[in-house]
Amino acid sequence: MNARETATIAPAPIVSVKPVTLEAPGRGDDLRVRVSAPVTGTDLPIIVLSHGFGSSLDGYGPLADFWAAHGFAVIQPTHLDSRTVGLAQDDPRTPRIWRYRVEDMKRVLDRLDLLESAVPGLSGRLDRSRIAAAGHSFGGQTAGNLLGLRVLDPVSGEGEDLSDSRVGAGVLIATAGKGGPDLTPYAAEHFPFMNPDFANMTTPALVVAGDKDDLPLSVRGPEWLTDPYFLSPGDKSLLTLFGGEHSLGGIAGYEARETTDENPERVALVQRATWAYLRHALGIEDAAWTAVRKELAESTAPLGRIESR
Template sequence: MSTPAQHQTIAIKPIIVPAEGREFELQVKVTAPVQGADLPVIVFSHGNAWSMDGYEPLVDRWAAAGFVVVQPTHLDSRRYGIGFDDPRSGTIWRVRISDLHGVLDHLGHVMEQAGLTDRVDRARVALVGHSWGAQTVGTLLGARIVDDAGHPGEDFSRPGVKAGVLIAATGTGDSLTPFAVEHLPFMRPDYSTMSTPALIIAGEKDQSQMSTRGPDWFLDAYHLSPAPKRLMTVPNGGHTLGGIAGEAVAETTDPDPARVVLVADAVSAYLSDALGVSADAWSTFRAAAEAEQGAVLRHKD
């Protein structure tokens, strides 16, 4: 059976985004539906060590649902070989943030290179990230990184971003393990200023090796940020939530294709609502997710 044209997708890579002072050129991949106009845009920030070539189970489903997805490759990608013991690693969190700003600054260039200039609605842009990518996205939504003295740092928030989704986002830094304190000192987000509307997705059984707390650590982005916010806790979900980074990848501890679909569709439904594409998308998704898959969904407005 052939795939209906309205669900077919295309991918274009690599597209080079202008970026000054970056050791490696900033490359992105663009995935889009074959058909459609006035398409909303998702800029997606990957988790540690991944690249623009990961997360196809999510990205392809978002594109089939009518989104154009832009995926930058950050400097922590394993293809660049910059490990935690590399002296360059200490500034990668800042480069990640610059990458997202750079993609947004040059979104017109990216869409032109992808042949999508006349098909996207650049007034409807959202950010989505997983793990380290979720913390990166959070800074553009208004979260700040707490410094060694306990003071919130620089404001990296991005006007014009309508909404965001944080998947398995870092909690506060008061419970970091010794390894995280030494190698990942930026894992100290202050969510009190993250005012942009957002959906937070967390796994019920996500136990981080970077924190001495339990899975509740991944709920901080919801509980400690101002409204409006949505929260979905995925039943039995681990950090990779069924395999969102790819099918049968080694780091997946909780393989479950249905869980991946749940996460992908939660993002599509939330952003369709938040970006004004479909007013009833979230309510329809929520009813099905709670009744059929036992997901726990909360909100504060």
């Protein structure tokens, strides 16, 4: 079996409901959520997907639709930094945007009953023992917080433990590395929360990075985005995508304008690899993940490479 055959579950039609509104006292705006799931199947594992800066519950269709069509329930909160919220730069919540994002993810997990009941036919079909957190860019740091990543205060150097024991695995896509001197002066001034510590990020995770993702946030170039893999303990895997820029071929949305490296084959690899990894890490089955790794290792023209420890 090769990687193009790893999606051995035939894609199912999916149902998607949006927005499901969760009351969020103290947030200033209620939390709007999208829930997607296959119309068939039981014991559906759950992925909570955190969007990148400015996106919303409408983003990341290439990932959310694929995951849902292949057996996952996918829940997408809209964070306060979304362009659809329109938060002013001088809003008093702005300095704590990163923290509100983590609270959004936890609120989703706290309200699974309501979210499940909002989708026709979904009631009783979720497997709450198998939950993953995933995110792209800023969303990768948000998901990482639930895995044990800590955001260090730039003054005290201390970070609060915001991990969540309900989350059994993660996927961190194009996620920022270390802060401090690794940041450009602009990033250090405007994004003080971009100061992660990975030393306690023990939950199993797949880190996905493009080797051409040269963000203007770090002085280190694309290898900065591999820090979540190299600086965290425990079971981790790294998928490096050859030629991949920040949208990794187009995962942020169908025909999304921010995609600078449009490449359907690269998107397909991200779909397959993340799906297979989560089935492996959540204890569902290992064959698909083994097949993806084997295909990339044996290909004469691979789209990327996978390393694990």
